[in-house]
Amino acid sequence: MNKADPISLSFHDSCLRMSDVQLLHGPRWLNDQILSFFYEYLSHVKYKNNHDLYFIAPEVTQCMKYMDDSELALLLNKNNAVYKPFIFFALNDNGATEEGGTHWSLLVLSRPEQTFFHFDSYGNSNTATSIKLMNKVKGMLGMRMAQFRPMRCLQQANGYDCGIHVICMTDHIAGYVSHLGMIEGLPILHFDTVRAKRADLLKLILSLGGSC
Template identity: 40%
Template sequence: MADGDEIALSFHDSLLRLSDLRLLEGPRWLNDKIIGFAFEYLEREQFCDFSDDVCFISPEVTQFIKLSPASDLGIFLEPLNLHNKKFIFLAVNDNESCDSVGGSHWSLLVFDRNKGQFGHYDSAGHGNSRIASSLSNKLSTFIKVGPEVKCVDMDCSQQQNSYDCGLFVICNTECLCAQLLRGSQVSVKQAVTQDTVSRKRDQLRTLIVSLGNRGKEKS
């Protein structure tokens, strides 16, 4: 750990340091830790009443699924009970190397059991479409919808820079949860714009700082 890179927040399975928090201060690409925290907050706080219906798969687990042989996934995925979930959310990264971390783009993959298919929401065209389709096929055995499940590129707002893709994933996820779980009639393209995504940076940072301070007060 670098000097001065203290823990900013410990939230269930998420551990964020000051260096992670700084990614939200300016025009920077979000890492898997920030997106993982956002997914966990949606799961444990905002939409906790729907835990039987929805599964948020962390970026780290999604990367493991993507890079591992399908034959190795059973023991890892079976405890998630994906076959019982109505909706499954995954943050997709374009890094396909087993030997290096990183990547350059995030997109959102969502399984909807009512439709029997995956929807892929990509804020920068269709760059992650092949990866999303491959993930969908790998997961089809565990969600029990047949040998090969359809993956459809969905219409969504497009980012106006090279670094907001992770925030689009978070905002699109939040909007879709409101739709699918609470019946919101606002479309993803209406709700998630460059302006709302830009505001989400500050909102996330404020939330993390607030939760971190609350944790310090309890300790």
């Protein structure tokens, strides 16, 4: 047990330490743990009854980049990904197997639209990474003919809020497709949603029994 950095909240497959939660208090870049927690919350609470949505935690997405085909097939089949209409990948530009990187973006597979949609809050800086992941998984997902489509989206106003944008966009898109069954026509995220999200996440962690 790390007494210098105690656990704030254990929630399903995520574990937040106080150092992770502290990232939400200030103008800081968000790490894997914060995004993973939010994806667990979406999976197990907010959208637990919507089996059309599959949220892949960022650390799993990172591992997928380096899995061989047999490992990747086992993972995707285990989670019935080949049957999921919408799959969300929180994507990091990290080029190594361990944690790291400098930028987050969001890749979303829409099976009904036969398209991988990419949402990047900092221009097209993660395009190459997202296309590489798409090409690695699309055949195994039965989406060999799927198109790649970069989407116009709200741009971050600083150098550290890419993770917050991914969290907000994931929730925004999930709500939209839950009602309309498609991503086409998605309205642009409002800046106020992004601005309020750090405080909202801290409240969420407290509501689930965590400490901030």
